Amino acid sequence: MxxxxxxxxxxxxxxxxxxxxxxxxxxxxxxxxxxxxxxxxxxxxxxxxxxxxxxxxxxxxxxxxxxxxxxxxxxxxxxxxxxxxxxxxxxxxxxxxxxxxxxxxxxxxxxxxxxxxxxxxxxxxxxxxxxxxxxxxxxxxxxxxxxxxxxxxxxxxxxxxxxxxxxxxxxxxxxxxxxxxxxxxxxxxxxxxxxxxxxxxxxxxxxxxxxxxxxxxxxxxxxxxxxxxxxxxxxxxxxxxxxxxxxxxxxxxxxxxxxxxxxxxxxxxxxxxAVVRPTFMGAAPRIFEKAYARIVTMTESEGGAKKKIFDQAFKVGMAVDELKRAGKPVPLPLKLQHGLFDKLVFAKVRERFGGRVKFFISGSAALNADIANWFHAAGILILEGYGMTENAAGASVNHPDDYKIGTVGPALPGTEIKIGEGDEVLLRGPHIMAGYHNLPEETAKALDADGWLHTGDKGALDADGHLRITGRIKDLFKTSGGKYIAPPAIEAKFKAICPLVSQFMVFGNERNFVVALITIDPDAATAWAAENDMAGASYTDVVRSERMRAVIGEYVEELNGKLNRWETIKKWDILDHDLSIESGELTPSLKVKRNVVEDRNKERIDAFYQ
CATH class of the missing domain: 3.40.50.980 (Rossmann fold)
Incomplete structure (x- = not known):
C-alpha cells in the first residue's frame, strides 16, 4: 500500500x-x-x-x-x-x-x-x-x-x-x-x-x-x-x-x-x-554486515543442536516473510513453528540490539538485500534510504508501512526524483546544495539550469515510485570482451554469503576477466582462529594461512554460482590487513576508496593477468 x-x-x-x-x-x-x-x-x-x-x-x-x-x-x-x-x-x-x-x-x-x-x-x-x-x-x-x-x-x-x-x-x-x-x-x-x-x-x-x-x-x-x-x-x-x-x-x-x-x-x-535500548538508529551497511557476521559465526562455532535450531528458525522466518509479502496466508503449522522460533531465536537476536528497536535506517552505501531479509526474518526492520551530501543526505527512504527491501524507498515528500540520460538519478527540491564552495565550474557540472542535481548514480523507479540504485556510474567498468560489470552488486552478494569478510573489491576494467581483493574482518579472524587451532596467531598469519584460503575459496565458488559467466571471479587474493580510515583506504563514512586500494595493489592485480 x-x-x-x-x-x-x-x-x-x-x-x-x-x-x-x-x-x-x-x-x-x-x-x-x-x-x-x-x-x-x-x-x-x-x-x-x-x-x-x-x-x-x-x-x-x-x-x-x-x-x-x-x-x-x-x-x-x-x-x-x-x-x-x-x-x-x-x-x-x-x-x-x-x-x-x-x-x-x-x-x-x-x-x-x-x-x-x-x-x-x-x-x-x-x-x-x-x-x-x-x-x-x-x-x-x-x-x-x-x-x-x-x-x-x-x-x-x-x-x-x-x-x-x-x-x-x-x-x-x-x-x-x-x-x-x-x-x-x-x-x-x-x-x-x-x-x-x-x-x-x-x-x-x-x-x-x-x-x-x-x-x-x-x-x-x-x-x-x-x-x-x-x-x-x-x-x-x-x-x-x-x-x-x-x-x-x-x-x-x-x-x-x-x-x-x-x-x-x-x-x-x-x-x-544493549544499555541504551533505543527505538531506532541510523547506520552504514558495514555495521549491519558486521552484526550479521558476528551472530552467524558465533552460532556456527557452537555447532550441534543450537546451530540446527538457528538454521531452521531462519528457514521458517524467511518462508513466513515470503508468504506475507506475497499477500498469502501463513498456514497454521508454519505459524506455530514461527512463534516457537521467535521465542527461542529471534527474540535473542533482537535483544542484542536492546530489544526495543522499531527500525534501523541504513544509508551512505548500498545494503545487500539478503542481509536486510535476514534481519527482517528476525523481526528487525531496516529501512534503506538514499541521498548524498549535495542534497543534505535525504532524498528517499522506505517507510515502515511502505517499504520494499532492495530499494531505497519513495521520494521524501517535497523531493522530486527522475531518471535522466544513461539512467542517471536526478534530484530536485528544497534540500539541494547552493553549489561547491569557490568552485563554480564544478557546481555547473552538478547542477543544471532547471535546478536538477546530477547524482552520478544509476537507478530506476518502479511503478509505485520506489527507487532502486543499480550502481555508481563511475564504478561501472567494461571487460575487454565488452561486458559491463557493476562491482558493488557483486561485492554485496559476497558479503551476504561470507561471514568472515570485511571487504570484497572487484576489478577488471578493460581486462579479459574479473578479479578480487579480499580482507577479513579482524573480530571474525580472531574467532575463526580460536576454532581452527590458531588461537594467539597474528592477524596476518591467520588470514594468509592455507586453511583460511581454502575456506574463502569455497565462498568464492558459491558466489560464482550466483553470477553471470562474465562476472565470475577468476582469481583473487586476501590482503594481510583490513582497510581502515586511518590507512586512507576508507572514507570516514566507511566507503572503500577503490582507486586508492587499486593503486596500492597495482602489482598484485597486474600479476593476476600475467
Missing part, C-alpha cells in the same frame, strides 16, 4: 535551524533532549538545559565578533559537545565547517583556509596539534575552543581556550546584550549558509558543499510529517557528525523532539545498544 504524502508543509518550513532549535526548547523544555557517557555512566540533559548551554556558547561566538555566515570549524568525533557547538554556530548566525577527526593536518589546514573559518572547535590535543602545526596557513582563525582540557604551549597566548571559557565570555556578553542570541537567530534568512561539508573525495582535494538553512529544516520536517518518529522515541547516534547522514538525524530530532543518546565510538555500538 503506497502512502499518500502531503507536501504542503514545504511552504511553511521553520525559518532556519536556529529558530527550529529555539522553538523545540520552548515546546519541550523539561523533556529529555540528549544523553551521553561520562565514564561508565550516562548523563542526561533536558531541552531547556541544552538550550541554555547553546545560548552561552552562541553569545561567546558573538563576543568574538562572528558575523553572519562566517564559518566556524568543528574538528571532532561524534559527541554531545559537537552538537552543542554546531547549534551554537547556527544560533550565532554563522556556518559550520565540518572536519573529520581522522583528517591529516595538511587537509585540515586546506579545509579551514578554503572555508575561511574564523573559529575552530577542536576535540582534544590531537586536533589542536594539527592546528598549531599549520597555524601559518590559518591567518583567519582567531580562536580555537577545545572540548577537552588541552595544554598548547606552542600556541599564542589566548589562542586556545576551553569550552567553558567561551561560555563564560558568552555570559558576560549576554549581561550587556540580553536577548542578543534570539535576535540574531530570528534574523537568519532561510537561504543563508548553514553548513560547509567537505566531501571525502577519492582523488584530489575535498570539495566544500554549501548547504543552506532551508536544506536542513526541510529534511527534519519531511521526516516529521511522515509520522514515524515522535517525542517518546530514543535514537542512538554514533554516525560521524561531520557527515551529512549524521547531520540530517539532528535535523529530524529538532523537528520531532525525540531524545538522542550519543557516543561516536564505533567499537562500542553493540554494547551501547
Amino acid at each position: 503506497a502512502i499518500v504524502r502531503d507536501t504542503s508543509f514545504v511552504d511553511h518550513l521553520p525559518q532556519n535551524v536556529a529558530v527550529q532549535f529555539l522553538d523545540r526548547v520552548a515546546k519541550s523544555p523539561e523533556v529529555e533532549a540528549f544523553r551521553f557517557p561520562v565514564g561508565t555512566a550516562w548523563e542526561s540533559v533536558t531541552w531547556r538545559q541544552a538550550g541554555r548551554q547553546v545560548e552561552r556558547l552562541a553569545a561567546g561566538l558573538l563576543a568574538l565578533g562572528l558575523q553572519a555566515e562566517e564559518r566556524v570549524g568543528i574538528a571532532s568525533g561524534t559527541r554531545y559537545e559537537w552538537i552543542l557547538a554546531d547549534l551554537a554556530v547556527m544560533c550565532a548566525g554563522g556556518a559550520t565547517t565540518t572536519v573529520y577527526p581522522s583528517t591529516n593536518g595538511d587537509d585540515v589546514a586546506y579545509i579551514l583556509a578554503d572555508s575561511g573559518s574564523r573559529v575552530v572547535f577542536a576535540e582534544d590535543a590531537e586536533q589542536v596539534a594539527k592546528l598549531v602545526a599549520f597555524r601559518e596557513q590559518l591567518p583567519d582563525v582567531v580562536r580555537v575552543v577545545t572540548f577537552e582540557k588541552v595544554d598548547a604551549p606552542d600556541a599564542p597566548e589566548g589562542w586556545v581556550v576551553g569550552l567553558e571559557q567561551l561560555a563564560s565570555e558568552g555570559e558576560a556578553y549576554l549581561a550587556e546584550h540580553p536577548g542578543a542570541v534570539e535576535e540574531v537567530a530570528r534574523g537568519i534568512a532561510p537561504d543563508a549558509l548553514a553548513t560547509l561539508i567537505y566531501t571525502s573525495g577519492t582523488t584530489g582535494r575535498p570539495k566544500g558543499v554549501r548547504l543552506l538553512h532551508r536544506s536542513w529544516v526541510y529534511e527534519g520536517e519531511a521526516i516529521r510529517v511522515q509520522d514515524i518518529l515522535h517525542e517518546d522515541d530514543l535514537q542512538f547516534l554514533w554516525l560521524p557528525m561531520a557527515h551529512a547522514f549524521g547531520k540530517v538525524l539532528l535535523s529530524a530530532q529538532l523537528a520531532c523532539g525525540f531524545a538522542t543518546a550519543i557516543d561516536g565510538r564505533v567499537d562500542k555500538i553493540i554494547d551501547n545498544l
